[in-house]
Amino acid sequence: MKRNSLRLLLAMPLIITMARADDSTITVWATPAAASRDIISSETLNDLEKHDVAEALSAIGGVTLDKSGARNELQVRVRGFDSRQVPVYYDGVPIYVPYDGNLDLSRFLTFGVGALEVSKGYTSLLQGPNQMGGAINITSAPPKKPLEGKIGYRQGWSRSHRNIRESNAAFGIKNDNGFLQLSASQLKRDFIALPHGAALAAGENGRRSNSAADDKKGAIRLGWTPGDDQYVFSWSKQDGEKQSPPYAGTDSQTPRYWQWPQYNKESLYYQGNTHIADKLTLKSRLYHDVFTNTLLMYNSAAALSKKQGTYSHYDDYSDGGGLQLSLDLRESDSLAFAAHWKKDVHRQKSGKNEARERYEDRTWSLATEYQRAISDSLDIVAGISYDWRDSVEGYRHDNSDGLIHYDNNTQRAFNWQVLTKYYPAPGDTLSFSLYDRSRFPTLKERYTTTRPAYSQTSLVNPHLKPERARGVDLSWDREITAGWRTEASLYYHRVSDAILSKTIDAQTLQNRNSGRVDYRGLDIGLRGKIGDYAELGVNYSLIANSVKETGKIIGLPGQTFTGWLNLMPWQGWRVSLSEEARSYSYSDSAGERQAAGFALTHLRLVYSPGYGLSFNTAVTNLFDKKYALTEGYPESGRQYWAGVEYVF
Template sequence: MNLNMCRKSSRLFSFLIGILMLFLLIGAPLQAAEQKDGEGVFTLGEIEVSAKGEEVKNTTVEKITEQEMRQFNRDTVSSALNLLPGLTLSSFGARNEQMIYARGLDQKHVPIFLDGVPIYVPYDGYPDLSRYTTFNLSEIVVSKGFTSVLYGPNTMGGSINLVSKRPEKALEGDAGIGVFSGDGFRAYANLGTNQKLWYAQGGFSYLSSDYIRMSDGFDSTAAEDGNHRENSYYRDRNFNLKLGLTPADGHEYALSYYNQHGEKGDPPYAGTDSSQMIRYWQWPYWDMEGVHFNSRTPLGDKSYVKVRGYYDEYQNSLYAYDDDSYSTYNNKSSFRSQYDDETYGGSIEVGTSLIPRNLIKVAGHYKWDVHREHNLHNPWQRFEERLFSIGIEDTVTITDKLYAIAGLSYDNQDTVQAEDWNYADHRDFPDSDNEAWNPQIGLFYNFTDKRKVNFTISQKTRFPSIKDKYSYRFGKAIPNPDLEPEEATNYEVGFQDVLFERVALKTAVFYRHIKDYILSVTVDDPNNPGFTTSQNQNIGKVDQLGFEIELSAPITSTLDAGINYSYINNNNRTSSDLITNVPEHKVFAYAKYSPIKPLSFQADVESDSKRFSSTDGYRVASGYTVANVKASYEIVKGLVYEVGVKNLLDKDYALDEGYPMPGRTYFTNLTFRY
């Protein structure tokens, strides 16, 4: 689809959304309602839950609520996660993908789930989190170290669970429409009904921009003249539907359908490193479609069984053109690559509190990944892997104030097929199977309902991805099917309290030791004697030490404020290569002032120290401070108009050197909840 067609589609979509919004505003004005934390959460999609009526015992878990996502205008999952301490927004500039680092580990080590179902891309485990919007979510649940074994394999650095909505009333919903700089447009609508014995929830969203407006402070380069960022358009459309049955108390069975389509340009390198290649890339489509089943069945008063099943398809294409006309493919570096992936599997979890002072849970997982790829006019290449995991977790109440959470899992990775088309005779790579044991234990002590302390230790692993093992990286590397799992031992001490009866405090100190970390090393090229190439090997030893603290408080009846700070030190003990994309320091702070009930003003600021964009330290993304402001007014109950500015000071900054982020961006939104 060319850019003119995208614009026409965007205008048509805008018109349809406007009509829908009009119907919503006219049809349900008397049912407008305030949004409250914890409402509308699809609890079947949560993993770390306690016995009925009890709070979650693992106090290391953090949540981003739907209210927070809307309050800070975090329309994508990547931007929403950046609100939390210990999480760092990063950008893989060469591919125009956003991801999150959790305490220094990237998305391969911190898998993403949707209602408990793993949705990371089978090939490399890297979902582009800027493609996932937040409009259909009730909360995001984050674990950064001590992650329940009930999640399954590969949670070496934690987990991110996107939890969808579930209706609680006979009729409820929300909708929004807005525009922003860059000919940007956002629209969404969610509608749900709960009829006691059944419920239905549906929603769609659309987020697009024709270009990113650059900072006036940017100095032009050979491939970027400033103002409108070259080839920076994007379109993301999401549709979802959920049908649930609740035939009896505690029984719940839900079938969900998800469909999302994305397309985007890939802005060229605009830095000062002359060795960096200028790429002219576009993604004609980045799609995901899936069907998920979630259920919970009580077994008497003290036991239950939960079942999940899923089938997901991932399709995307990457076109590399000759030049900035984005029309021809004649150069040797040009290509038209297509991926066609699918994954299916399921899990079963059984829990019981029949043994006094124990809540025991056992979960088994099975996942089958299929990856197909080719450049146009070349044969398709196929890879298949199976993942199996079984884990047991016991929450033991030792005293009224002291309890422990102990867990153990066994994970297995089995390569079924890995085709190698690099040779004229066409052959398969050797089999590559791995297994790992993951023990963990945490102690939690509650001095009071608000003052709590914890100490946790866990051993976690991450299996190498298909890309880690088999990719030639465009002829710049040789595969290594013999890669073994990476292994990390995580330690954490945490404390939380409410000071002066109003200041919420949460803090943690953590240390992680990683061995068998996968690093790229220089080796002799077996096909070209006298020359060298690179290969992934399990040679890395990395230590990560950090500290986090967050404070929030209603300072007065009209003023709320909060601040969090993260520190992380990465130490590569194996070589002089630097750990990339992670700043040593990060601060986020906000204040919200409401002089009268319907009116509020909000400001937030984030400050990050420098980060390395290359392991040799030559490319560095400088530290930055970015401020955002907005004003909101509730016209009638549930109907809110807001206007604001992101990057108020028009800071020229980058998360990856040479790939500048948006400059000053104006926005205005109209939202309605009923």
């Protein structure tokens, strides 16, 4: 079978020089033929001037930015599926907020990231539960040399004022016995500067009020590599602070000046890869993940200045582990089994001196995946899993200081999928997949009692069933000529038992399994080289949706486009020009507010004189376009960058 050419050429349908990242950075558990095609390397993140994981992921076909304007949070949608339906893994470890399943991906910086990997159609069930809409994996970049390091600093300006700065450093050593890696980074923003002519909230003068942010991360990774085995121990800590600018649109909304003095995350995890026998491999994983979040809610500028507001604090953690046993049956056949367990604990209080609410879920998953080479030109992969979730504790305090306990409950789900890959010519692949996957409702969906943004009461529903998606994907990856490739994907999926907020009366609602959503889409990509001095690529995605119940899908544009051009005119020089565009999207479920479509241009220039030294400069939103991902929350105008980096 044409395995080597297949490994090299199954890259993304995208905008980038999508060479597959080093295999040592890819920690997703899957059989080889089921591995994702959609991978962004760290070099590409730099070319596209992407500073956080959310922005970087939006470069992949079928992945769109999804912003909660009121909370100033960035998530992504993968072919329509939101962040609760698409799990995010860091080096294979699931990361999320245990209470609501969401995660502000703009808090995760791209420094130190080796690659970003997205599974969209077939998604290996060996990775764990809740992969209804695919999976996202963020992987660290391990040391590649006996001694290496880098240090960099960048300064940003907008509207003639310094408003943002970025600093980072990393150090690594490696030998035959293992490696040690240290890294630290910070991205600090004083304010968002608006495009000229953008709508302003009261009291603003070209700068968004209450728009500062500060994200810091430190990490240590220690690897032991006896023979062909590998054991990695990792620790990382992220300390974040952020603010949310007030609404500046045409709707009649009470302005909110919310602040998060804590948006912190700490992770400790272990990854192991043991070759038990010549054709038998055991992968192992353990993790402890902590999320701490403090929210201060001020509903006017006056309340902010007087520090008169309400308080919310989350103190959550997740413990978990997994095992995978893989057996190579023949040269190209493999069989794998996986077992996962995790415990999610959410602790919350609405006042510094108030008692805490506490909720705990435990989730298990058993999965198997089989890859079979039918012939030299045909592979088939099939996977099944059985997941179950137990709610073992749930209580809160009522208005009379009494306790309200919720009964324990259990939900179960069976998942299956199949993938065929046909190789009509060297380097060409035709893939077809069918799947039926699920995800369990979050703690918030089952137990929330309020919607503070709307002053409504929500009735709890502990016995919500899992949502389920059934879908089909047809993808074609073809080499047009030497150095040029194209890919096209057609897909359709239906979400049943979708969880929707049902209105009971003007002030009361409840989450119920009452919805159905259909998605239909097309992803097309083209990339290649123009001589020895230029690289070009384009990516276009089209998605349509229909909702059985009344309401619109929020934050999902029908069309997106990304294009790029890298020029290497002289030795040591690299010029990157990129374009991104998207059509309008709805900003509320009634479809009354829309974020208009837009197109943005970015420019980056790097000069490397040698000796490990390089200088870079960039302009994002080159033409100072007015745009918003959510109506009433305008984004940054023209932003200038200048920096220096030293690598040894």
